[in-house]
Amino acid sequence: MNVGIVGSGYVGTTLAACLADFGHDVINVDVDESVVRQLNDGDSPISEPGLDDLLDRYAGASLFATTDYADLANVDVVFLALPTPTNDDGSIDTAYVEAGAEALGGVLADIEGYPTVVVKSTVVPGTTADVVGPILERESGLQVGVDFGLAMNPEFLREGSAVEDFQHPDKLVFGTTDDRALDALESVYASLLDDVPVVRTGLSEAEMIKYANNAFLAAKISLINELGNICKEYGVDAYEVADAIGLDDRIGEEFLRSGVGWGGSCFPKDVAAIVAAAREQGYEPALLQAAIDVNDRQPERMLDLLDTHVDVAGERVAVLGLAFKPHTDDVRNSRAIPIIEGLQARGAEVVAYDPDRGAVETMRERFPDVEYLASASPTLSGAQAALVVTDWPEFEALDREFDLMSGDVVIDGRRVVERRDGLTYEGLTW
Ligand code: UDX
Numbered sequence: 488m489n490v491g492i493v494g495s496g497y498v499g500t501t502l503a504a505c506l507a508d509f510g511h512d513v514i515n516v517d518v519d520e521s522v523v524r525q526l527n528d529g530d531s532p533i534s535e536p537g538l539d540d541l542l543d544r545y546a547g548a549s550l551f552a553t554t555d556y557a558d559l560a561n562v563d564v565v566f567l568a569l570p571t572p573t574n575d576d577g578s579i580d581t582a583y584v585e586a587g588a589e590a591l592g593g594v595l596a597d598i599e600g601y602p603t604v605v606v607k608s609t610v611v612p613g614t615t616a617d618v619v620g621p622i623l624e625r626e627s628g629l630q631v632g633v634d635f636g637l638a639m640n641p642e643f644l645r646e647g648s649a650v651e652d653f654q655h656p657d658k659l660v661f662g663t664t665d666d667r668a669l670d671a672l673e674s675v676y677a678s679l680l681d682d683v684p685v686v687r688t689g690l691s692e693a694e695m696i697k698y699a700n701n702a703f704l705a706a707k708i709s710l711i712n713e714l715g716n717i718c719k720e721y722g723v724d725a726y727e728v729a730d731a732i733g734l735d736d737r738i739g740e741e742f743l744r745s746g747v748g749w750g751g752s753c754f755p756k757d758v759a760a761i762v763a764a765a766r767e768q769g770y771e772p773a774l775l776q777a778a779i780d781v782n783d784r785q786p787e788r789m790l791d792l793l794d795t796h797v798d799v800a801g802e803r804v805a806v807l808g809l810a811f812k813p814h815t816d817d818v819r820n821s822r823a824i825p826i827i828e829g830l831q832a833r834g835a836e837v838v839a840y841d842p843d844r845g846a847v848e849t850m851r852e853r854f855p856d857v858e859y860l861a862s863a864s865p866t867l868s869g870a871q872a873a874l875v876v877t878d879w880p881e882f883e884a885l886d887r888e889f890d891l892m893s894g895d896v897v898i899d900g901r902r903v904v905e906r907r908d909g910l911t912y913e914g915l916t917w
Contacts, residue, residue: 488512488674491565493587495522495552497533497649497752498607498642499568503552504531504538505653507545509678514559515552526552534816534845537650556594563600564671565591566640567619568607577759578767581618584608588619592626595635603636603671609757611698611764612691615639615662636668639690641697646751647814660686662693698764701757702775707742708749709778712785715745715916725916726902745916747876747900748785750811750820755782785915786825789874789900790833792913796896797872800834803893805870807863807885808877808901809841809850816845818853822900823876827854830874840866842879864888872896878903 488511492503495517503515503526517523522532529546531538542550551558559565569587571579584606591604604623606615615638620631631637639662644652659676663669669687673680686696715725725745733740749755758775765772793799811821818824823839827850830837837857841847847859860866863885867873871894875882878901889897889910896911897904906912 488564489514489562490675491516491559491562492568493517493556493565493591494568494570494583494608495519495526495532496568496570497535497646498644499566500526500531500533501535501538501644501649501653502566502568502607502642503550504541504545505650506675507548507550508541508654509675511549511675513545513550514562515550516554516556516559517552518554520554523552523554526550535649536647541650556590557597559591559594560597560599562598562602564603564605564675565598566605566607567591571608571610571760573756573759574763576763578763579609579611579756579760581610581614584610584614585618585622588622589626592623595623595627595629598635601635601667603638603668605638605640605672606690606694607640607642609641609697609753609760610639610694611760612694614694615690616664632665636663636665636671637690638663638668638672639693640672641693641700643697643700646817647812656683658684658686660688660693660696662688662690664690698757698761701753702761702778704742705749705754705758705782706775706778708744709781711743711745712748712916713781716788719914719916723917744878744902746785746878746902747789747822747826747915748782750822751817752819755779755820783825785900786822786829789826789898789915790829792915793872793874793896793898794833796911796913797894799830799872802835802871803869804830804835804837805866805873805892806830806837806839806857807841807866807873807875807882808879809839810843810846810877810879813877813879814843816843816849818846818849821846821877823850824853826874826876826900827857831856838866838870841877842881864891867891869893872898875899875901875904877901 490511490513492499492515503513507513529542569583661672718725729743809823868891870892882903899914
């Protein structure tokens with residue numbers, strides 16, 4: 488098949504490389520010339536395991552990037568994979584999606600046959616049918632369902648395993664309004680259909696499934712964090728409790744690690760967006776708001792726990808972990824941000840370390856007053872207290888390094904450090 492992709496961000500690039508790997512001819516359109524050049528050279532604009540290999544193999548062969556929408560003339564299917572950033576009230580800004588739809592609409596009439604436009608961006612229910620469809624019709628003079636198809640196909644990729652998740656998804660969600668659009672999506676994903684459950688549904692349902700998926704997972708973590716906070720009050724080990732309840736199939740063992748909460752580019756943005764969308768519809772989503780509130784409180788609880796052991800004003804305090812999760816350079820909504828802000832507000836001298844240099848450099852721009860060190864040992868050296876914020880595997884191996892501290896307080900927000908003699912060790916929820 489000939490597949491077009493509008494947008495070469497995180498999702499668009501992963502989609503382009505993986506669809507080329509499925510054997511399709513892929514054209515990727517982006518307004519950014521430097522990204523287009525990079526892709527055509529086989530270099531990934533984002534860092535994801537496996538992506539460079541795929542681009543190396545297919546760029547210039549079956550995968551081409553361009554700034555010109557007219558190059559989409561031969562596509563059978565075209566995905567809109569554009570960002571939907573957050574407005575101040577938590578709602579999504581659809582300006583990029585609308586601009587992409589406008590530009591695509593301008594060339595849609597030149598595409599032969601019955602092209603199917605697929606919204607891949609995360610958008611609230613109604614956006615594909617009521618915003619994207621009408622823009623495409625207006626700009627092209629064509630009609631949805633008559634001249635071209637419209638579909639919604641959300642993604643569930645995790646950072647750090649996006650390629651693997653794309654190749655081995657738990658499910659595929661095809662939101663369509665007509666059989667030809669559905670056929671087109673089934674052809675795109677033909678190589679997965681034997682092994683992966685497919686949800687064939689409507690456009691708004693597909694849009695909602697994405698939000699429901701992320702809202703459920705984020706709320707699940709907030710729920711185990713709340714239960715963990717109660718466990719802590721009783722001196723009960725929340726991890727033993729989580730392991731036990733996870734044996735109930737209806738609960739499931741995953742996403743039950745309590746601690747300092749969720750961050751990243753998806754959960755905070757998507758939960759805020761669906762809460763804002765619900766409010767706009769006149770429904771107050773009390774539980775999802777509570778999930779956000781619990782998440783916002785976990786870093787404060789970690790700092791409160793620190794306060795019970797040591798007054799950090801003027802003291803050196805080590806922060807271990809800056810990325811929002813291990814194996815990424817992404818610090819967006821990382822729990823380390825409110826932790827560092829809280830420490831600085833208390834007058835502490837903050838020293839920090841993350842195994843990912845990219846994460847360090849981004850944090851350096853945000854917190855230039857923090858001292859960033861090259862490994863855990865010099866970071867812990869001379870510190871009154873240490874706070875563990877990201878569950879990087881290398882923190883699990885830390886042991887004698889804690890002897891370098893001048894104090895002995897270790898507050899663990901991710902259950903990675905071994906409790907042992909000589910340390911005043913506090914787990915956030917155990
Ligand atoms: C998430 C979803 O998993 C993915 O399906 C969606 O498409 C995008 O959002 P991602 O943000 O990459 O992916 O990270 P994920 O591995 O899901 O972790 C999210 C956050 O939850 C991290 O901050 C992590 O530390 C935290 N988390 C996860 C917990 O605190 N406890 C857990 O048990 C699991």
